[in-house]
Amino acid sequence: MRRQLLITITLAVALALGPPAAAADPLSSWNEGEAKRSIVDFVQRVTTVGGADFLPAPERIAVFDNDGTLWAEKPMYVQLAFALDRVKALAPEHPEWKDQQPFKAALEGDLKTVAAGGEHALLELVMATHAGMTTEAFAQVVTDWLTTAKHPRYNRIYTDLVYQPMLELLAYLRANGFKTFIVSGGGIEFMRPWTERVYGIPPEQVIGSSIKTKFEWRDGSPVLVRLPEIDFIDDKDGKPVGIHRHIGRRPIAAFGNSDGDLQMLQWTAAGSGPNFCLYVHHTDAEREWAYDRESPIGRLDKGLGEAQARGWTVVDMKADWNRIFPF
Amino acid sequence: MRRQLLITITLAVALALGPPAAAADPLSSWNEGEAKRSIVDFVQRVTTVGGADFLPAPERIAVFDNDGTLWAEKPMYVQLAFALDRVKALAPEHPEWKDQQPFKAALEGDLKTVAAGGEHALLELVMATHAGMTTEAFAQVVTDWLTTAKHPRYNRIYTDLVYQPMLELLAYLRANGFKTFIVSGGGIEFMRPWTERVYGIPPEQVIGSSIKTKFEWRDGSPVLVRLPEIDFIDDKDGKPVGIHRHIGRRPIAAFGNSDGDLQMLQWTAAGSGPNFCLYVHHTDAEREWAYDRESPIGRLDKGLGEAQARGWTVVDMKADWNRIFPF
Numbered sequence: 001m002r003r004q005l006l007i008t009i010t011l012a013v014a015l016a017l018g019p020p021a022a023a024a025d026p027l028s029s030w031n032e033g034e035a036k037r038s039i040v041d042f043v044q045r046v047t048t049v050g051g052a053d054f055l056p057a058p059e060r061i062a063v064f065d066n067d068g069t070l071w072a073e074k075p076m077y078v079q080l081a082f083a084l085d086r087v088k089a090l091a092p093e094h095p096e097w098k099d100q101q102p103f104k105a106a107l108e109g110d111l112k113t114v115a116a117g118g119e120h121a122l123l124e125l126v127m128a129t130h131a132g133m134t135t136e137a138f139a140q141v142v143t144d145w146l147t148t149a150k151h152p153r154y155n156r157i158y159t160d161l162v163y164q165p166m167l168e169l170l171a172y173l174r175a176n177g178f179k180t181f182i183v184s185g186g187g188i189e190f191m192r193p194w195t196e197r198v199y200g201i202p203p204e205q206v207i208g209s210s211i212k213t214k215f216e217w218r219d220g221s222p223v224l225v226r227l228p229e230i231d232f233i234d235d236k237d238g239k240p241v242g243i244h245r246h247i248g249r250r251p252i253a254a255f256g257n258s259d260g261d262l263q264m265l266q267w268t269a270a271g272s273g274p275n276f277c278l279y280v281h282h283t284d285a286e287r288e289w290a291y292d293r294e295s296p297i298g299r300l301d302k303g304l305g306e307a308q309a310r311g312w313t314v315v316d317m318k319a320d321w322n323r324i325f326p327f
Numbered sequence: 328m329r330r331q332l333l334i335t336i337t338l339a340v341a342l343a344l345g346p347p348a349a350a351a352d353p354l355s356s357w358n359e360g361e362a363k364r365s366i367v368d369f370v371q372r373v374t375t376v377g378g379a380d381f382l383p384a385p386e387r388i389a390v391f392d393n394d395g396t397l398w399a400e401k402p403m404y405v406q407l408a409f410a411l412d413r414v415k416a417l418a419p420e421h422p423e424w425k426d427q428q429p430f431k432a433a434l435e436g437d438l439k440t441v442a443a444g445g446e447h448a449l450l451e452l453v454m455a456t457h458a459g460m461t462t463e464a465f466a467q468v469v470t471d472w473l474t475t476a477k478h479p480r481y482n483r484i485y486t487d488l489v490y491q492p493m494l495e496l497l498a499y500l501r502a503n504g505f506k507t508f509i510v511s512g513g514g515i516e517f518m519r520p521w522t523e524r525v526y527g528i529p530p531e532q533v534i535g536s537s538i539k540t541k542f543e544w545r546d547g548s549p550v551l552v553r554l555p556e557i558d559f560i561d562d563k564d565g566k567p568v569g570i571h572r573h574i575g576r577r578p579i580a581a582f583g584n585s586d587g588d589l590q591m592l593q594w595t596a597a598g599s600g601p602n603f604c605l606y607v608h609h610t611d612a613e614r615e616w617a618y619d620r621e622s623p624i625g626r627l628d629k630g631l632g633e634a635q636a637r638g639w640t641v642v643d644m645k646a647d648w649n650r651i652f653p654f
Contacts, residue, residue, distance in 0.1 A: 058523065058529055061531075135571055179531075188572075188575070189575075192575045192576075196385065202385055202576075203574065203575030203576050204388075204506075204531075204532075204573065204574045204575055204576070205531075206575060210572065213568050213571060213572075214564075214568070215564040215565075215567045215568055215590060215594075221597050222567065222590065222593050222594050222597050224567060224568065224571050231572075237541075237542040238542075240542045240549065240551060241540050241541070241542055241551065244462055244540060244551050245515075245537065245540075245558075246531065246573060247530065247531045248515070248516075248519045248530030248531055248533060249519075249530050249531070263542060263549065266549050267542075267549050270548050270549050
């Protein structure tokens with residue numbers, strides 16, 4: 001009885017107030033065009049109750065690459081800039097680095113030599129700078145660095161270098177019942193201290209590459225110590241593995257920008273229900289960067305061909321985004 | 328203006344209707360007593376806006392062991408019953424098992440010999456029965472088995488053997504803004520197919536032991552193949568490691584029933600803010616089982632002492648629960 005009364009009054013109030021004013025466009029940094037339309041169409045299809053493609057909210061899993069998809073990855077991955085700064089900060093404790101590669105090159109700012117060392121050199125830098133401390137100490141180091149380090153081109157802190165249209169897309173999907181995850185080749189613990197604040201993505205929805213940790217007691221308190229040993233590489237073939245490990249069900253939407261994301265998109269596209277795959281194509285040398293098939297960072301070659309063949313959405317940054325960064 | 332009008336009318340309606348009728352007790356299977364009171368007190372403390380112990384919802388992470396905490400683990404872990412049934416189902420394809428331990432013992436129902444083989448024998452059984460197929464095929468095998476296999480004592484399907492008071496506790500925490508996770512020594516892929524339906528815990532909030540998977544193409548489709556290789560053991564020291572790996576922040580509430588959960592409770596108790604640790608103590612031989620310090624399955628020895636010393640809540644199943652199972 002009371003419930004019915006409440007419903008009646010609520011309806012009366014709603015009628016008295018009339019329809020709400022037209023809502024602001026939740027994707028206002030996206031120009032009208034095929035990319036924006038394909039996103040809105042997909043979201044409407046899976047959220048329309050009674051529609052053929054309706055999916056209940058728990059199935060609405062969306063996965064996003066980070067570097068080059070949610071924030072800038074040029075002129076180098078942010079995490080590499082962090083590792084190089086850490087080498088400098090830790091150098092006084094490691095006099096041997098002066099004569100030892102890749103540390104010598106890192107200390108001298110000789111990126112060419114670091115890069116020439118390939119993946120092995122990068123791993124050595126990461127292991128030396130990301131391990132040997134507790135998880136809490138590492139999170140603090142990351143947080144401190146991000147509040148002071150500046151991007152060389154824009155002279156702004158790195159978390160300013162996130163793409164405004166993607167922030168809007170994340171919020172739009174969440175407003176439509178999606179759960180948004182990051183699935184990045186970057187270090188999981190390098191992202192978690194700030195993704196909730198910057199992207200609205202909590203740490204438990206961040207998947208990335210990791211090193212092992214060990215539980216132990218220090219001064220009467222339990223801690224997790226970061227070990228110089230790879231646990232998992234969340235790139236290429238590793239992305240579907242990481243998705244399955246952390247999420248345990250297949251995403252229905254996947255967003256990437258490079259060949260490293262291709263298997264994640266393929267895995268998503270192979271689902272039995274409706275699904276959506278999107279590549280961000282860096283085409284705007286003026287406001288950001290233009291690169292694809294030949295770029296050593298964020299190479300998009302095979303993925304571009306597959307996107308065209310399969311009809312995946314390809315965002316032309318220059319044409320589709322009227323704004324790149326929030327600033 | 329319109330907003331203010333709406334607020335005014337809503338307030339007027341609320342006042343006109345008066346206070347809501349007393350809600351049904353969300354923890355009705357819990358007898359009034361110290362255990363129940365400690366739970367409700369904690370939840371009120373962390374959810375009272377403006378209170379000294381208030382925590383915003385994203386921080387309200389609660390972790391639950393599964394075997395013996397959310398469902399019965401006697402006379403043997405459900406997953407072991409599953410593995411033994413799988414050995415029988417797969418035996419025709421493995422004639423060599425007739426003469427090979429621990430398979431011979433498993434086929435003959437000789438649990439003593441299986442147990443005598445220790446952890447190594449159990450791992451062999453798991454590897455032989457849980458690997459070598461795609462993740463989707465394995466999920467289907469688990470689902471099929473759970474719809475037919477019966478618990479030997481209660482002659483009911485295993486998912487009936489969940490504890491009603493814990494179902495109420497899970498729902499109560501979620502209604503108060505908590506995010507509930509399972510952190511089990513059991514296989515992650517053995518739990519995920521049914522935890523959402525039975526516990527309301529989606530697959531992405533299930534943490535457990537795992538074997539490795541590999542991304543590959545079969546008949547033109549990408550699949551993840553389960554490999555006979557341990558990826559992670561989510562028990563004892565492994566529980567804080569698994570929590571950090573999957574959740575990336577420290578829980579504020581932890582629920583277990585054995586020494587295998589002790590590190591998870593210690594990790595939770597070492598948080599800087601308010602926290603809550605609870606052990607389920609199996610004291611009801613009549614309705615369920617009574618076991619603790621001497622039990623090979625679900626041993627609770629060191630944990631019981633630590634709970635008493637630290638003032639953690641210990642649930643006396645016989646005294647604190649007026650109902651054990653939903654049936």
